[in-house]
Amino acid sequence: MLTRLKFRKDLRVIARCLSDKSKDNDGKPQVIQDAKKKTVKNDPATEKIQELLKSMMAPPKISEAEYREKFATSPDTRRSKQADEIEVKTEKIEESITKAASDVAQAIGGDVKQTEAELLSRVLGKINQTSTTLSDLLVGMKVDRTIEPDEVQKKPDTREQQVKRLVSKAKTTEASPTRYSQRKSAYVPNDRTRQGRDSNRSGTPQITEIDIFGGEPLGIFKTTEPNYGTKLDVWENLKKRELSLATAQPPANYFQKMILWTNQGKVWKFPIDNEQGLEEEQKIHFSEHIFLDTHLEDWCPKKGPIRHFMELVCVGLSKNPFYTAQEKKEHIMWYKDYFVTKKDLLTEVGAWDLPNSNKEASV
Amino acid sequence: MNLNISILGKFILKSQSIAGVGYQQVRNKWANWLMIRDVKRRRLSAENFLERTRVNALRKNDILPVEIREIADKQINQFEWNATPMRINNRCVITSRPRGIVKEWRMSRIVWRHLADYNKLSGVQRAMWG
Numbered sequence: 001m002l003t004r005l006k007f008r009k010d011l012r013v014i015a016r017c018l019s020d021k022s023k024d025n026d027g028k029p030q031v032i033q034d035a036k037k038k039t040v041k042n043d044p045a046t047e048k049i050q051e052l053l054k055s056m057m058a059p060p061k062i063s064e065a066e067y068r069e070k071f072a073t074s075p076d077t078r079r080s081k082q083a084d085e086i087e088v089k090t091e092k093i094e095e096s097i098t099k100a101a102s103d104v105a106q107a108i109g110g111d112v113k114q115t116e117a118e119l120l121s122r123v124l125g126k127i128n129q130t131s132t133t134l135s136d137l138l139v140g141m142k143v144d145r146t147i148e149p150d151e152v153q154k155k156p157d158t159r160e161q162q163v164k165r166l167v168s169k170a171k172t173t174e175a176s177p178t179r180y181s182q183r184k185s186a187y188v189p190n191d192r193t194r195q196g197r198d199s200n201r202s203g204t205p206q207i208t209e210i211d212i213f214g215g216e217p218l219g220i221f222k223t224t225e226p227n228y229g230t231k232l233d234v235w236e237n238l239k240k241r242e243l244s245l246a247t248a249q250p251p252a253n254y255f256q257k258m259i260l261w262t263n264q265g266k267v268w269k270f271p272i273d274n275e276q277g278l279e280e281e282q283k284i285h286f287s288e289h290i291f292l293d294t295h296l297e298d299w300c301p302k303k304g305p306i307r308h309f310m311e312l313v314c315v316g317l318s319k320n321p322f323y324t325a326q327e328k329k330e331h332i333m334w335y336k337d338y339f340v341t342k343k344d345l346l347t348e349v350g351a352w353d354l355p356n357s358n359k360e361a362s363v
Numbered sequence: 364m365n366l367n368i369s370i371l372g373k374f375i376l377k378s379q380s381i382a383g384v385g386y387q388q389v390r391n392k393w394a395n396w397l398m399i400r401d402v403k404r405r406r407l408s409a410e411n412f413l414e415r416t417r418v419n420a421l422r423k424n425d426i427l428p429v430e431i432r433e434i435a436d437k438q439i440n441q442f443e444w445n446a447t448p449m450r451i452n453n454r455c456v457i458t459s460r461p462r463g464i465v466k467e468w469r470m471s472r473i474v475w476r477h478l479a480d481y482n483k484l485s486g487v488q489r490a491m492w493g
Contacts, residue, residue, distance in 0.1 A: 309426045334417055342431065349428045 097123050162207055281324050288325045290318045295332045299340070305351050306339060395459035401452050404445045411446035415439065 060067075067073070098120060105116040221228055251257040261267040269276060292314040300310050313335065317328045339346065346352030393399045421427060421435035444450065454461050455471035463472040468484065479487045 305426050305428060309424060312424075312426070313420070331413075331417070338417075338421075342434070345430055345434075346428070349430055351428050 159207070278324070284325050289328065292317055292328060292332060295329055299336050301351075301353050304353065306346070310335065393459070394457065395454075397452075397461075398454060398459040401454055401459075404447075404450050404452075407443060407445045408448045408451060411442055412448070415442060415446065 062070075101116050101119040101123070102112075104119060105112045108115055251260055258267060262269060265277070275281070293311075296307075296310055296314065301307055310332070313332065317323065317331060320328070323331070339352070343352060391399065393402060418435050418439045422432055422439065424432075452461060453464055453466065453469070455464055455474060456469045457474045458471050460471035460473070464470065465472055465475045468475055470478070475484070478484050479489075
């Protein structure tokens with residue numbers, strides 16, 4: 001340790017000896033003598049200057065206002081006046097604001113000091129900002145649209161090119177940098193300017209960031225309108241199905257298997273409901289199940305065997321708890337179709353008199 | 364001879380898998396051809412059930428004119444034979460045994476006994492009293 005310190009000291013000494021300061025040591029007294037001579041020579045001049053300066057610094061014998069009154073001075077420029085006025089005005093405004101803030105804070109109650117501080121920071125912060133904002137500066141500026149010859153060739157790298165470049169770089173660096181690979185990377189078929197390419201290639205390739213949602217919308221379409229956007233229901237359902245099929249794993253345990261079967265409808269749901277699968281039937285009123293004569297109104301004759309038969313059918317259906325109302329209607333309609341096809345035969349027999357026509361004598 | 368058959372087997376029938384043709388054992392999920400027939404009958408009965416009942420209702424009454432009933436008689440015979448529910452046979456679901464079926468479980472008595480002994484049937488216990 002000690003040897004090191006000594007060494008450093010020695011170094012310093014050596015450095016000093018070697019440096020130009022040794023010469024200055026010799027020349028210092030000369031310089032000082034010169035300086036002294038100079039000061040002796042310029043003494044009256046400097047003294048005068050110094051006296052003048054002192055007189056300037058000293059407070060004036062006449063005040064400015066008196067001077068202006070007595071002697072003719074240049075007229076006051078607007079700027080100086082405005083600056084003063086502005087300052088005064090801002091001071092006044094600030095005072096009034098502080099007063100107002102304190103009043104408001106007290107009126108509100110609660111944490112008076114905190115509210116006051118918040119209010120003041122919000123309001124005064126705005127005043128303390130300069131009036132000239134960036135937008136003001138930019139208004140006057142014009143965009144330089146002259147195309148320089150260099151930059152014509154240099155187009156900004158597209159994402160595709162960037163990626164390709166990165167990939168090729170990775171390839172060349174990972175493998176041994178053979179001459180062939182270097183040559184390949186260096187060689188570019190249509191390279192007009194070297195400048196552009198070199199500037200493009202930087203140590204860290206910068207990817208141009210594009211913000212899609214940064215700009216302002218045009219406002220053509222509004223979300224509140226009824227026909228906003230298109231809905232493709234089938235496609236959406238298919239997408240959902242595809243997603244569920246892609247993500248579906250075979251069941252890991254018995255519980256999952258039972259869940260799957262329940263969803264598929266192979267297994268009853270708990271608590272057991274005999275009308276599982278007939279939820280829509282619950283909404284239909286019972287009168288539609290019982291009063292089925294309405295379906296007979298149009299086509300069925302008022303009297304005769306067919307009417308008798310159909311009424312029996314309706315009674316039977318009304319007592320049937322298993323058919324849905326739609327199925328019952330279809331049942332009756334089937335009979336209607338059947339009898340309509342057999343109309344000729346029935347009229348021949350005399351069983352089918354039309355609702356409007358008179359009664360025929362039976363055979 | 365054997366080599367030739369195996370070589371042939373590779374070339375034949377990659378496109379269509381016809382049951383029984385080729386050199387593969389035929390496999391169905393049904394135990395029996397009889398069971399398959401029974402399944403077919405059940406399916407057809409279910410498909411034609413509504414139509415058949417309606418036509419049958421036209422037949423089985425004494426209100427409608429006779430002519431209608433005769434027509435209905437003829438019509439009902441035009442259905443397929445396998446559409447008749449009477450042809451359905453309650454076979455065992457597992458072994459396709461035609462006789463000795465325990466109806467509620469749709470199984471032959473032998474299979475039923477096997478499962479009951481292994482405690483797979485809910486609420487079934489060996490009987491003993493006295």
